Amino acid sequence: MSSPSLATSLRLAASGGRSDHVRIGITAAGAFMTTLLFFLAASVGLIGPTDGPYRFEVLNQPGLRPGVIISLLLLTVPTLIFVGQCSRFGAPARDRRLARLRMAGARPRDVVRIVALETGLAAFGGSIVAAVAYFVGRRWFATEHIATITTETEIGSRGILLEEVNATVRYAPTDVLFPAWIVVALVAVVPVLATGFSVLALRRVVLSPFGVNRSTPSTPPRLLPVVLFGAGTAALMSFSAVVRLLDLDRRAFPLVALTGFIFFVMIATGLIIGGASIAAATGRFIAPRTDRPSILLAARRLIAAPYTSTRATTSILLAVFIGSAVQAVRASFLAGTDPEDTFYATTFSLLNLVLVAAIVLSCASLAITTTEAVVERRRTLAALKAAGTPRRTLAASLFAETLVPLVPSVVLAASAGLLSARGVFGSRVSSWSDERGEVILVDVPLPVATPALLGVCAIAVSVLATAASLVPLRRSFDHAELRTAA
């Protein structure tokens, strides 16, 4: 049999039902968000010496721009995870459809091609719209106006002259030039990543002509995440003390920074893998002990599918971890600077805003996954409902399924972020704001309130996302589910 034509593959990719259309729509939306963020980050990166000046100091000083770019790129982590989640939305039904295609004679690679086309084109559509939106938006925001800004002029070889001047400024780098290849690359990134992911995800699923076999992930490892998380946290907590003890050369700084970063990644990885382990462990603890049906249902789900319930909270956990670390860094910077100087305070406030945005974006993934869990189990849920199980019991079990593993994970993520950043940046910093102009050492307060707030915010937004995904729970009690074939 020859390969079906592109047109045929396309038609097959688009021939699904409602949930297939939803999947295509949200994949495109996720690609839109991500690509737009890429364009914004790129526009900051492309600011040249002749561009500007801008309203915001962080854009005018070349040394601060990487921070802006990294913040924007950090935001693409949850949106990229979202795109990944989307490509699996309603996928079990699609996979069954594809299995029937196999029955009708399609080869495995034809099926892969259909899936790749679907995800790739959906993401490509979103990316194209994002590019258009960016360039239209640029014209929209391109207005110039007069504002007071600080300029820097180098005088001699050592000094910098800071001047407050009135200048014509722009709000955003709407004047930078984009080389064509960058535009092409930015539009291509998300579709390529999304296609790759959906094809990889399909490898988990064996589509035989006789149906769908999903190779279920084994029980999550218990030791590995504990070791990664524990060792990483311990190493970073003692980081500055050890570095001081070693009395290293200044030239060793990149190596020291790299080591610190590796420990940081270790903790994050431990958190991600550990999420599933925590879910399975709490499930195993609760299931044989509870009298409450909702908790029993949730606990058994956590044991049977620990990855399903924690996959979606991964980016929330990362945001909390990084966010708490940022709070410790912030405390250390603020302790060392003149309270009159609001620059760091403002910059860190902006960063906190970015973190909140990241958490909110992460919750989109969570809502998708919970909705998917409801849709996938609609027959079971409808049967439970018909047998008189109150809807509130089922809703409570879905809440418990998300929150039971999330709460301990958030506590761990927040503590690890806080303590490790404090370990790196130290609990005492030098300050030059002494009355006599002498450098003194000041204690850095342990910021408890902001990380706690961040954790509570993450959990609250997760509750909202879960609640939103319960809406189709009503629909899924559709009696249609209960009709039998005859």
Added chain:
Amino acid sequence: MNQAPSPNLADPAPSPHDALQTQDGRASAPLLTVRSAVYSYGSELALQGANLQLAPGEILAVTGPSGSGKSTLMLVAAGVLAPTAGQVIFNGRVISDDSEGERSRLRRTEFGVLFQFGQLVPELTAGENVALPLLLDGAKRQQARAAAGLWLERFGVADLIDVRPPDMSGGQSQRVAAARAMVTEPSVLFADEPTGALDTMSGEAVMREIVRVAREAGTGVMLITHDAKVAAYGDREVLVRDGTTNELSINLRNGDDR
């Protein structure tokens, strides 16, 4: 069948005409009555004035071609769907006007439901699946598990108590599902093609168990099927055609209790 009163009539009490002749000739008040039930899915009229009566402990077979409205009739009778018009009366009380919450409680305590497949929670063990309705009513874990064990034993699957549904055969799943439907000792069991997904042999075996246990427990059964052999288990048979019901025959059962 009696001429059913118009569903809009304000008198909800079952009329004396609703009395049933049971096999031994005594009249008994029906446990469950469906009167002139109409149900439409949007513009699709699935029931157009269906009538049904079930005496306590009676096994009523409901037959009819595919798409005739059998499943809809059952869902209406069990209070899962509220009829567009008409009434459902249980134990002398009109339940079709109750709120979803009240009907849900009734289904939990007085009714048991059994579908063709897919009603067990795949993550729960057989024991937990069967114990679930008791836990919902506030039973303690140990107590509920003991009761679940007992009902699994009645259906001959006591050894499956710690097995999860994906590891069971179709026949085993349906026995566990039947145990779950019966664990609250309901007065009516609603069964929609309970053996429809099983092969003939195990289907018959499961059907015999369900009928035997229901008779032992004195539970009335509304048994939906399109299989004449299965319908023969009933005391009476009602035929559904294009959304309306016809009494088919009074089964002349010769006193054997299978």
